[in-house]
Amino acid sequence: ETGVTQTPRHLVMGMTNKKSLKCEQHLGHNAMYWYKQSAKKPLELMFVYSLEERVENNSVPSRFSPECPNSSHLFLHLHTLQPEDSALYLCASSQDLVDLSGNTIYFGEGSWLTVV
Amino acid sequence: GQNIDQPTEMTATEGAIVQINCTYQTSGFNGLFWYQQHAGEAPTFLSYNVLDGLEEKGRFSSFLSRSKGYSYLLLKELQMKDSASYLCAALNAGNNRKLIWGLGTSLAVNP
Numbered sequence: 001e002t003g004v005t006q007t008p009r010h011l012v013m014g015m016t017n018k019k020s021l022k023c024e025q026h027l028g029h030n031a032m033y034w035y036k037q038s039a040k041k042p043l044e045l046m047f048v049y050s051l052e053e054r055v056e057n058n059s060v061p062s063r064f065s066p067e068c069p070n071s072s073h074l075f076l077h078l079h080t081l082q083p084e085d086s087a088l089y090l091c092a093s094s095q096d097l098v099d100l101s102g103n104t105i106y107f108g109e110g111s112w113l114t115v116v
Numbered sequence: 117g118q119n120i121d122q123p124t125e126m127t128a129t130e131g132a133i134v135q136i137n138c139t140y141q142t143s144g145f146n147g148l149f150w151y152q153q154h155a156g157e158a159p160t161f162l163s164y165n166v167l168d169g170l171e172e173k174g175r176f177s178s179f180l181s182r183s184k185g186y187s188y189l190l191l192k193e194l195q196m197k198d199s200a201s202y203l204c205a206a207l208n209a210g211n212n213r214k215l216i217w218g219l220g221t222s223l224a225v226n227p
Contacts, residue, residue, distance in 0.1 A: 002158055042120070042217040043159075043203070056214075090158065098207065098215060104149075105215075107158040 003027040004108035006091050012114045013081065021076040021111045023091030031097045032074045033105065034066060037088040049074060050097050081115045088112055118142050120218035122204050127224045128194055136189045136202050136221045144209030150178055150189045151203040153220065159203055162189065191223075199225045 004025045013019050025032060034046040048056035049068040063085075065077040074091055088110045094103040119141045128134040140148065147166035151159040165171060165180035165187060177190040191198055201220040208214050 002160065004158070040219065042219050043205075045214065104161050104164060106161065107151075109158045 002106050002108065004091055004093055004106050006089075006108035006111050008111060009109060010112045010114075012116060013078065014116055015081060015083070017081075018077070018079040020078065021089055021091075021113075023074040023076075023108055025072055025074075025091075025093040025106075025108075027093055027095075027106060029093035029095050029106075030071060031094045031103070032068060032071075033092040033094075034064075034074065034076050035090040035092060035107075037090055037110070043090070047076075048097070055097070078113070081113075083115050086114045118208060118216050120204055120206055120216050122202075122218040122221045124219065125222045125224070127226060128191075130194055130196060130225055130227050132194050133190065133192050134194060134223065136191070136204075136223065138187045138189070138204035138218060140185050140187070140204070140206040140216065142185075142206050142208045142216055145182060145185075146207040146209035148178075148180055148187045148207070149203075149205040149215070150187075151205065153201045153203060155200070162202075194225050196225050196227065199223060 007022045030051050032049045036044040046060045047066040052068045063080050067075040090110045091108040092105045094105045096103050122138045149164050150162040153159040163178035170179045175192045180187045201222050203220045204218040205215045
């Protein structure tokens with residue numbers, strides 16, 4: 001139990017579907033992240049939020065849309081995905097932005113996404 | 117450029133000691149993280165080094181040499197449950213501050 005909870009753990013969706021991944025952190029952290037983890041690739045940072053404001057968007061396709069309604073919750077809305085988007089999507093949080101102070105990142109268990 | 121290198125796979129025996137190396141190249145440097153990730157689970161934090169030297173936490177120790185761009189994770193008294201992927205990540209500093217992740221080292225501990 002890391003204090004970061006993700007749902008669903010597994011998701012299979014068609015290329016025309018719309019679905020959302022949900023993340024909740026119970027640590028009182030100010031920063032939240034979405035990462036993509038694919039086989040044989042390093043972790044890819046997708047989105048960063050600090051105090052509910054998006055601070056970084058690493059050229060992620062618009063078919064991925066993040067939402068941060070408050071400092072404890074983070075969503076990743078998915079629509080018209082491609083099979084190559086199949087991966088493990090990890091949510092994470094840290095007390096403050098890791099790039100400013102070396103704050104430790106705490107990861108959720110991840111959502112395994114399969115696009116068919 | 118920015119790069120992290122670590123071995124892809126390692127094998128060790130239960131009860132032994134194993135050292136997982138990580139070399140990094142970053143434009144500026146603000147510390148290095150080690151994470152452990154069991155198959156199908158979240159990466160979990162092991163250590164953060166920002167100063168040169170060895171930091172020990174029970175069976176796990178992490179070493180950093182800033183001048184050499186080098187770190188290692190030392191696991192002692194290996195247990196079967198230590199079979200996992202070990203991720204090295206360097207914190208870049210400067211205009212593009214972010215974590216640079218390695219591909220991870222998959223460690224198999226055999227009886």
